[in-house]
Amino acid sequence: MVNVKKFEVEQASPHNQEGKWMDEHETWATHNLAETCCASVSLQDLIALAAVDADSATATTDPDQRMAGLINYTTKQTYGSIRGSSTLRSRIADLYDTTAGTIGGANSVLITNGAIQANFLTLYSLLCPGDHVIVQYPTYQQLYSVPESLGAEVSLWKWRPEIEGGDGSGLDVQELRGLIRENTRMIILNNPQNPTGAVLSRRTLEEIISLARAHNITIHSDEVYRPLFHSLPESGPENGGNPPSILELGYGNVVATGSLSKAFSLAGIRVGWLASPRAEIIDACASSRHYTTISVSQVDDGVAAFALAKPTVVNLLRRNVELARRNLALLAEFVDEFKHVVSWVKPAAGTTAFIRFRTKGGSGEPVDDVEFCKRLQERKGVMFVPGRRCFGDSVDFAGYVRVGFVPEHQVMVDGLRALREFMAEEYDSVPAAAV
Ligand SMILES: Cc1ncc(COP(=O)(O)O)c(C=O)c1O
Structure with missing residues (x-):
């Protein structure tokens, strides 16, 4: 049996009443x-959100029709597109600023059952026993317990709310530097962070990338709470001032994971993704994915594509x-x-x-x-x-x-x-x- 720890925040077990929450x-x-x-939100709410172009205050073409175009009653329910439809993957790619040239459209994206599967596939596909990983902490337990279960050594890069100065994230990049070893294979970030709601600034991300580049380390950034930036000065969807995703900073050896669950209110459709500029990373994850998920439901794919179309997503x-x-x-x-x-x-x-x-x-x-x-x-x-x-x-x-x-x-x-x-x-x- 695989030696994986209890997932304290989620797990229920009839044999163990302690631990679950x-x-x-x-x-x-x-x-x-x-x-x-x-x-x-419900599908009805989504259709209402699709009905008005908020910027011009004009009605859009019939949203019911557009939803029906994506979730067609006459479409045969085959496995559909194995990596996810190209419409959905392109709309996800469009969530990122592609001017840095790192992420290049639909082929840089792989659709998964939620970010939880995207994280699992990334860790399972890229880590080996004996690798060392550094994980931003505290965070979603999956991000440190899965590497441990795969035989990796885990160091925690700890949040210290008392740190003065810095970018307000409570993290010290000097400390990260000190944690790097010869066998460090991956730095795992959670940005914005669960549970603190902290955000890593552009400068901090650039410093992390510079360390990763020097040591040829992969960065895995769980960005499932992106782009819900509500309390940073000069940010938010209305002024386009969001801090960057790890995909937007010109470093190729990265994977970002995301989802429709959190910022997009659609946990029930179980659609998430992983994205990387490196075709080898996407291919490695797609290859392991064949053993667990042939494809994500066509219906879920259609709802997600509808939600991420403009003006609905805005x-x-x-x-x-x-x-x-x-x-x-x-x-x-x-x-x-x-x-x-x-x-x-x-x-x-x-x-x-x-x-x-x-x-x-x-x-x-x-x-x-x-x-x-x-x-x-x-x-x-x-x-x-x-x-x-x-x-x-x-x-x-x-x-x-x-x-x-x-x-x-x-x-x-x-x-x-x-x-x-x-x-x-x-x-x-x-x-x-x-x-
Ligand atoms: C940091 C983090 N990553 C991933 C997930 C899983 O999200 P999903 O519903 O997309 O599988 C969660 C859920 O709470 C989370 O907090």
Whole structure:
């Protein structure tokens, strides 16, 4: 049996009731503030988003017809295009700035069942036992547990919120330099980062690339929360000022993964991708993919292509950036009101915030985050994700919880009201973390 660790944030097992979190808790949460997707949309919502060109305020040609053109009732349901339709792959390629000449259209993209499969295929295809990888941390557990299961040695490049200066991402490139070894094969980034919502600036990415180039290291960047840049100055879809993807900086030895799940509100269609300027990387991943996935559903491919066509994609991202800003403003009010026990680095992008809770008065020690989350959900129905349980059992994360702040606005309003009640009635009895 493959020696892969339990996926703490997701896994449910009838044999082991400890460890799982999302699966067990989301079924009975009244106020789910643990979700990492922007509030999901239906096909009907998508058709409405396709109906108006927001920039010229004019109606577009019949969106129902266009959807029907992509998901044709008379199309025979064969395996379809093995790597994903060229329409979908081109629309994904168009999400990137191709002026750096690194990514070249549909052939640079491989469609997968979500970013989770894109990440898995990249790691499975490019790593060997004995390789060394460096992983930005904390992050989605898949990104360090899969390399470990493949026999790679893993070093964690740790987020330190207290770092002064820098680009606000809490990462120190000098530290990364010190982690590189002779057998370092891959640097794994998660940009924007789950759970902190931090973003790596252009300058930091260029420094990472310069180290990778000097040591011939592949960079794998999980960009599943891209392009939800809601809180960086001079960024956002409305002014085209987004920070770059790893694909846009002229380095060929890279893979970026992405998905329709998070910034595009369509987790249910299970469409993700990996993209790389190097044909050998795409071919290696396509070759391993043959053993697990012949193709992604034609229907899902059609919905994804429809969502990524203009003006739908522009309207969808605008909706989500606005929702993220509106909800984050409410969360920021909460953090400010409770600043005697609560602290954070405000997220710049993505859908999650990593917030630390401390006991009142005295030494203000971090609370036991698992106990806090359990009691909060039992008493008030509010679901968070405990940091120490789900992002590695490190004392660094004692007292941290991950909050997903881009559900429907009313969910946020009601969830924060219930959280405030808990703070008034029960918070004082939450124990400090054992460190
Ligand atoms: C960083 C990161 N990568 C990948 C995934 C998987 O996303 P998908 O739904 O596209 O498979 C997640 C889901 O939470 C995530 O947070």
